[in-house]
Amino acid sequence: MSESRLPLEKYTVLDLTRARAGPTAARVLADWGANVIAIEHPDRAGSDSSGFTGARSGPDFQNLHRNKRSLSLDMKKPEGHAAFMRLAEKADVVVENFRPDVKRRLKIDYDAVAKINPRIVYGSISGFGQDGPYSDRPGLDQIAQGMGGLMSITGLPGQGPVRVGIPITDLCAGMFLAQGILIALLERETTGKGRFVHTSLLEAMVFMLDFQGSRYLQRGEVPKQAGNNHPTGMPQGCYATTDDPIVIAAVGDNLFKRFCIAIGGEHMLAMPEFSGDKPRSDNRKQLDAEIETIIATKPSAYWIRLLNEAGVPCGPVNAMDQVFADEQVQHLNTVHHVDSKRLGRLAVIRQPVNIDGIDHSFRRASPDSGEHTDEVLMEFGMSSDDIGRLRAAGAI
């Protein structure tokens, strides 16, 4: 049984975000039912350029900005600023990812908004932090991947640093900000007060280093590139079969034993080089060579079935079309559809969390810039005369 009620229905969010990190946070709130109002400069109206993420009608923009409405507003004009403050007075959340000083220059920063609405939860993402030596630098995903160490631990040893094929620091910063906003909303239930919540691409990336960071912080080890092997646990890697490569993860004594028996490689169990986690990691080249000899004799589907039956984690290396053709991905119903007035039916990825009993199908396609300006302003109590004046002043 599914309900159409979504958990964030009662919240109104003013979305000042651009590019990817900020919109990722806004998308969480939008997908879970909040009334998200994207505020965009009037210059954008009628243009198919999104400025940062390709064409407005392109797959990236359409995937990022679903489930929200768009209001055009020039906050640099006094009338536009006044209209923003009127919206902010009633809103629950503001999300922005300008460079740190922009919100203060526009006089729409947390302190300015909290004066008229102390319940506001104000979320910001920057490239490198709200202050500090790099706070004025332009920030962008790949810069943070390099600075945050990820590129030094991805790829094959000796081939030089390698970037990750998804905008991981943007996405993670967006998810962490959404998490912080939800925590602050939860706390507001007890305190009645909002908060300024912020993160950055750099903080998100450093956090995501996880055990690779703690190896250094607690043991002084500088992790290096480990190619397709797990940096510390073996055997884990990507192995060639008679057709496509597969990933196998058989770390730890129990799994290693099951794995050896399943593939008919019992002789490895008797070898002192492979007895214990540390020897297996130290002798990883030799271990991989033993495994490859066996795995290379049969096709990928054979091994995937056999090893999973034996309880050894194993799976394919899917290309993008194969991902969405995969039977489990299809079962999970990860792709939802949304109807765009201009672009027709579009496939987009739903949020990856399931709240049992809640059907989170999409309500709206990504809006055209300013598509809902009149509708939104009226909901905030403006008359058609007020709206006419704003339009005449070029503020919307």
Next chain:
Amino acid sequence: MSRLPLEGYVVIDLTRARAGPTTARVFADWGADVIQIGPPLNAGKKGGALTGSFDGSDYQNLHRNKRSLTLDLTTPEGHAIFMKLAAKADAIIENFRADVKHRLKIDYKTIAKINPRIVYGSISGFGQDGPYRDRPGVDQIAQGLAGLMSITGFPETGPVRVGIPVTDLCAGMFLAQGMFLALLDREKTGKGQWVHTSLLEAMTFMLDFQSARWLQDGEVAGQAGNDHPTGVPTSCYRTADQRMNVAASGDLYARLCHALGAPHLIEQAEYKTFKARSDNREQLNADIEAILITKPAAYWIEKLNEAGVPCGPVNSIDQVFEDPQVKHLNVVHYTDHPKAGRLGMVGQPITLSAAPQPETFRLHTPDPGEHSNEILAELGVSRDEIDRMREAKII
């Protein structure tokens, strides 16, 4: 110490390995009373977790800020204690294989009968049901299955894994997000719910524009090495000393050319439009690198940032923590461990005004069962009963 936003919430943590503990860590770091429940250890045996030894840096980093209770959930008495805890808790987090919680009779429906306010969070490898539900799931399997390895690295080297456990961490973060949504919803309805995600769903979501390209335009993204898959020029270039990233797609291109002292590249026919730059990407990268290679990275990082062109170093992990901005952001917090001494770990990456994360973690990572007596006493279990349960290896 300032008040933390999740103070007052009680969370039962049944998690192991990495994805589930990542969720529990969010709750623990933000002030919830997180009670870790693990099986009783064989006395005298130096145990370990799926993430290495209990004393290792990985385990210590994952499980800070929580208390630990050992409990054998397969015994009737152990199960009864668990239900007593669950009756008072706000949330339960688990990442067993999908069927285990049902077998142990600690699944959402069972708990909701005695505590309808419970928010129950689950992570599995591939989903709570479906054709792969019984498969063992770990991070790298999900990296391969969900396509990440097919779009990372250089075409000539074959698929490449990412050097962090990205699907574990993301599934953990998404579950925390879902649990906060459910806790907010509970404020309105008075009722909890079951929240779940999987490594596979998390990774598929993280594909972001790479999947949208396929789903909406039928484009199968390939490996793009260090070039941004769609933005040009964006790559990792050699300089006179070390490599650096430069990202100058769109309007930034002209700024980059000026900063490089190569304004002629702006008007050059092969690079005049975005499409031309994209079509002639290799040649453009070579032209840019020919200039960058004449000076060291530090020179260019200062010069390009002044011009507003995103750029930066490719830090190794030690350089990351020596970086002046990383230091400024105070990302490393410490805990004083009774055996290991002072341990550095990365704190949560978000800042909440007026609720700064404590400089030192409230609690060090516990040894298994370190707080069993204390937690059971809070439940009203007598000293004698505790001793008896310990003897019977229930705790």
